[in-house]
Amino acid sequence: MSTPEVTLQLSSTYEHAVGMKELQNANLRRLMDPSVAAIEGFVTAEYEVDFLVELQKVTPAVIAMCEGKVVAYVIAADREASAKHGLLSDMVEQIDSRASFRGKPLRGEPFIVVAQLCIAKEFRGQRLVPRLYQYYADTYKARGFSMSVTTVAKANERSLHAHKKANWETVADLEFNGVMFDVIVLPF
Numbered sequence: 001m002s003t004p005e006v007t008l009q010l011s012s013t014y015e016h017a018v019g020m021k022e023l024q025n026a027n028l029r030r031l032m033d034p035s036v037a038a039i040e041g042f043v044t045a046e047y048e049v050d051f052l053v054e055l056q057k058v059t060p061a062v063i064a065m066c067e068g069k070v071v072a073y074v075i076a077a078d079r080e081a082s083a084k085h086g087l088l089s090d091m092v093e094q095i096d097s098r099a100s101f102r103g104k105p106l107r108g109e110p111f112i113v114v115a116q117l118c119i120a121k122e123f124r125g126q127r128l129v130p131r132l133y134q135y136y137a138d139t140y141k142a143r144g145f146s147m148s149v150t151t152v153a154k155a156n157e158r159s160l161h162a163h164k165k166a167n168w169e170t171v172a173d174l175e176f177n178g179v180m181f182d183v184i185v186l187p188f
């Protein structure tokens with residue numbers, strides 16, 4: 001039997017947003033067994049479907065589809081959209097106030113934020129992270145952004161490892177609600 005094809009595209013429909021939300025719910029740290037989260041990775045932020053729909057009108061997510069289902073996503077948010085979500089706006093505020101990249105404060109840089117990355121369990125370990133980020137970088141470079149910034153919980157070693165392999169660089173540490181994060185940057 002041949003392996004079903006995984007194709008990348010930008011999110012554009014309500015069903016895409018629902019598919020992303022389902023994947024997010026299955027990987028929320030607060031609902032996961034800690035020992036599974038330590039091995040598989042986890043997500044922290046919670047985005048409602050309506051917010052995902054609002055985001056995708058301006059800065060669509062990159063999604064991976066297989067047999068009609070969303071099997072992975074990279075959610076993008078610009079500064080304006082980030083300001084509408086508590087956790088994202090705190091993140092951007094902290095990045096602006098403390099992080100630099102190659103000697104330049106990020107405050108002045110036209111960056112796009114990765115609001116979340118997630119891959120369905122059965123699609124992990126298949127080089128989807130670099131594929132998703134290549135598509136993402138091509139998309140947002142063409143829209144005038146020079147880099148992307150995000151945070152990854154230090155406890156999520158799998159994600160930190162995957163990001164490093166996809167050319168993300170650590171530029172600072174942050175603490176939110178007692179949890180330590182790396183601030184990481186992907187130059188386009």
Ligand SMILES: CC(C)(COP(=O)(O)OP(=O)(O)OC[C@H]1O[C@@H](n2cnc3c(N)ncnc32)[C@H](O)[C@@H]1OP(=O)(O)O)[C@@H](O)C(=O)NCCC(=O)NCCS
Binds near residue numbers: 041043124162
């Ligand atoms: C994190 C995630 C996106 C990584 O994607 P992936 O396809 O699983 O990535 P890989 O399996 O290729 O793993 C990346 C690297 O980490 C290594 N790795 C796997 N498990 C690990 C672990 N528990 N700790 C440290 N490194 C680990 C892999 O060996 C691989 O390195 P290698 O290519 O040198 O062998 C995916 O696991 C996921 O979506 N997890 C749930 C949600 C999540 O954590 N999202 C990210 C939030 S910041």
